[in-house]
Amino acid sequence: MSSPFESYDDLEDADERLQAADPAERRVAIIALGHSGDPAAVAHLANMVADPDAGVRQQVAMALGEFDGPEAASALVKLLVDPERIVAAAAADSMAEFKDPACAAIILPLVKHAHAFVRMGALRALKELRCKDTLKPALEALQDSDAAVRVQAIGVIGFLKLEESIPALTALINDPDAHVRRAAVSALAFSHMKPAAETITRALRDSDWMVREMAAETLGLNANGSLAADQLIGSLGDAFWQVRLKAIRSLGKMKIERAVRPIGNCINHDQANLRKEAAAALGEIAHPDGEAFLAVIADDLDPDVRKNARWALQQIAARKARAGA
Amino acid sequence: MPLASYQTSVPVVVDDAKCIADKGCTVCVDVCPLDVLRISDMTKKAYMAYDECWYCMPCEADCPTGAVTVNIPYLLR
Numbered sequence: 001m002s003s004p005f006e007s008y009d010d011l012e013d014a015d016e017r018l019q020a021a022d023p024a025e026r027r028v029a030i031i032a033l034g035h036s037g038d039p040a041a042v043a044h045l046a047n048m049v050a051d052p053d054a055g056v057r058q059q060v061a062m063a064l065g066e067f068d069g070p071e072a073a074s075a076l077v078k079l080l081v082d083p084e085r086i087v088a089a090a091a092a093d094s095m096a097e098f099k100d101p102a103c104a105a106i107i108l109p110l111v112k113h114a115h116a117f118v119r120m121g122a123l124r125a126l127k128e129l130r131c132k133d134t135l136k137p138a139l140e141a142l143q144d145s146d147a148a149v150r151v152q153a154i155g156v157i158g159f160l161k162l163e164e165s166i167p168a169l170t171a172l173i174n175d176p177d178a179h180v181r182r183a184a185v186s187a188l189a190f191s192h193m194k195p196a197a198e199t200i201t202r203a204l205r206d207s208d209w210m211v212r213e214m215a216a217e218t219l220g221l222n223a224n225g226s227l228a229a230d231q232l233i234g235s236l237g238d239a240f241w242q243v244r245l246k247a248i249r250s251l252g253k254m255k256i257e258r259a260v261r262p263i264g265n266c267i268n269h270d271q272a273n274l275r276k277e278a279a280a281a282l283g284e285i286a287h288p289d290g291e292a293f294l295a296v297i298a299d300d301l302d303p304d305v306r307k308n309a310r311w312a313l314q315q316i317a318a319r320k321a322r323a324g325a
Numbered sequence: 326m327p328l329a330s331y332q333t334s335v336p337v338v339v340d341d342a343k344c345i346a347d348k349g350c351t352v353c354v355d356v357c358p359l360d361v362l363r364i365s366d367m368t369k370k371a372y373m374a375y376d377e378c379w380y381c382m383p384c385e386a387d388c389p390t391g392a393v394t395v396n397i398p399y400l401l402r
Contacts, residue, residue: 024345027389031352059389 015044023053030056034063042067046075054084061087065094073103077110080121092121096128104131111137116146123152127159135160139168147177154180158187166191170199178208185211189218197224201231209240216243220250229256236262241269245277252281260285264293272302279305283312286319336378336396337362337385343392344370353384353393 014036017029030048033041041063048060061079064072079091095107103125110122123141126134134156141153154172157165172184185203188196200222203215216235219225233256235247244266251259259281266278275297282290294309294316339353346354347369354362354371361375362384371393380401385393 022348024348024350024390028345028349031350031389055390062389 014041018044018048023051023056026051026053026056027059030059030063034059034066037066039067039069042069042071042075046071049075049078054082054087057082057084057087058090061090061094064091065097068098068100068103070100070102070106073098073100073106077106080110081113081115081118085117088117088121092117092124095121095125098125099128101129101131104129104134108134108137111141116144116149119144119149120146120152123149123156127152127155130159132160132162135162135165139165142168142172147175147180150175150177150180151183154183154187158183158190161190163191163193166193166196170195173199173203178206178211181206181208181211182214185214185218189221192223194224194227197222197227200225201228204228204231204235209238209243212238212243213240213246216246216250220246220253225250226254226256229254229259232256233259233262236266241271241274244269245271245274248274248277248281252277252284255285257285257287260287260289260293264290267293267296272300272305275300275305276302276308279308279312283308283315286312286315288316288320291316335373335376336380336398337373338394338396339371339373340392340394341368341370343390345390345392346371350389352387352389356383356387358383 014029014033018026020026020029026048030045033045045060045063049057051057051060057079061076064076073095076091076095079087080095082088082091107122107125110118113119113122119141123138126138138153138156142150144150144153150172154169157169166188169184169188172180175181175184181203185200188200197219200215200218203211206212206215212235216232219228219232229251232247232251236244238244238247248263248266251263263278263281266274269275279294279297282294290312294312297305297309300306300309346364351364354364358381359377359379361373361377362371363374364370365372378395380395380397382395385395
């Protein structure tokens with residue numbers, strides 16, 4: 001059976017079906033237009049944003065996600081403020097796919113919309129556009145009463161990677177919402193300035209374990225992360241193994257030799273993931289003191305742990321050979 | 326591949342009341358990587374013609390009307 005979607009070469013045919021009395025037929029026509037990939041289909045889809053059926057409007061929002069550019073953005077902006085949540089949610093998802101910076105000017109006014117969902121959707125869409133004009137509204141949105149909006153504003157700022165935004169991101173480390181603090185810590189990763197590393201280091205003592213986990217991971221990505229090596233070693237005693245795992249990974253990446261023993265002490269942990277990470281970190285550091293710890297897991301029940309232990313021992317042997325030569 | 330000659334339970338269940346295959350929709354048939362879904366010549370609705378599901382889920386996720394349900398076996402959840 002051939003797909004009816006394949007017979008939609010002629011947009012006039014699609015237009016006829018878009019006027020069908022049955023909403024299901026209109027939906028099928030919209031799906032076809034979305035699948036066509038033809039930029040001319042955007043205008044036809046834009047004409048359907050006021051369809052009386054919410055399911056049809058939802059389909060229009062989804063189909064517009066297949067396109068990019070100001071014309072599709074203008075149509076999706078109307079659907080993002082739709083009173084039906086399913087329509088607005090589909091529009092937010094589609095807008096997040098935009099890559100054309102020209103869409104930013106159309107989306108920006110929605111950052112001030114009365115509804116938090118619309119503000120959040122607009123900021124989410126602006127993130128990947130990486131348009132410098134979005135910095136000021138995103139910085140203002142950091143004061144939004146809705147935590148989800150603040151998280152998306154952090155995303156916009158994080159994608160722009162501008163050092164001038166560091167003070168605003170640093171201030172969020174005291175935000176009452178843990179998701180906001182976590183996003184702020186993550187966004188600070190791009191900065192090569194000392195204040196960012198200091199702020200991330202402070203987050204290692206956050207009351208929420210997910211913020212501490214993000215801080216431990218982010219320090220491994222930050223250029224000044226090694227300044228916090230002692231604090232990361234301290235995080236190896238965190239109550240949550242997830243935090244310990246990220247701390248081990250970061251210490252391994254930074255090749256902190258004084259961390260060999262504290263990492264080695266984690267080698268017998270019940271979580272295979274932690275043992276695997278500890279083995280990999282000992283291999284990254286490649287200090288001969290790691291051998292004794294790696295011998296403990298040479299016959300580990302988990303094959304990935306054994307594999308990492310073997311690799312780590314090879315790294316240590318190679319380092320010894322280089323030192324001998 | 327053997328075909329069941331009697332009614333049986335299959336992993337992919339289509340709600341005929343929601344399915345709009347009779348209007349020309351073939352999304353679930355198009356996205357199935359194993360090509361196990363068909364549009365019935367009798368009912369004009371989608372159904373699972375071959376019980377060879379991988380539980381990959383696009384048929385359920387992409388169905389525009391939410392008519393498709395994939396029943397994942399307990400041990401795979």
